[in-house]
Amino acid sequence: MKLYTGPVSMFGAKVLIAAAEKGIRLEIENVPYEPATFSYPGHPEVNRINPRRQVPVLIDQGLEIFDSTLICEYFEDIAPEPPLWPAEPRSRAAARLAELKADEIWFPRLRRVGQFLRDRSSPEGGQAWAEARTAYAEMDAALGERAWMAGTFGYADIAAYTAYLTSWFFGLRPAGLPKLAAWAERMEARPAVKAVRDGIVGYLETQRIRLPESA
């Protein structure tokens, strides 16, 4: 099974964590990352398979699919153990909603602060940072008193964590949100999560990209 991803692709990181949690072996090809545009332009296989020209893309014996959530669904079908969705239908629906929120609502807000690393005092920058803090607060509220986003560890946590990590790399910290901070620590205690996180940090170090301490 071959995965095209990017060295700092958070949607790729979702797939890598899920595969490691399930013991699925992947041949990984990192598509070159262009920091100036935050993109992965021009890989012929990625562009052939995904009209959106985005990673991650998976190839498995002639099957060619894209989109991290869809790839994770495929993993769930071919490697049901350990399950990463709750079994009970209502919990499962809630987990799917949290995963969707992580990808489509929290992630874009948490990603956007990257455009305002040096310009946080502009009105637009201030708004972007405020929206990222709100996203962290919403994640904290979604977690509530539970250890994991959907009761049991799974895709909702993986998607929320990769969204969380995006802003964490830009220096945002879960200040005043102890439940979210403790959850992030629980995530990072999982070998699959730690390995993927360390891989991204290692790549940034090789590129001499210094991460802000905190913001």
Ligand SMILES: N[C@@H](CCC(=O)N[C@@H](CS)C(=O)NCC(=O)O)C(=O)O
């Ligand atoms: N919904 C897609 C989003 C994929 C996505 O945004 N990929 C980013 C990397 S994390 C990308 O390839 N961006 C390059 C671009 O949009 O040009 C998924 O879940 O896979």
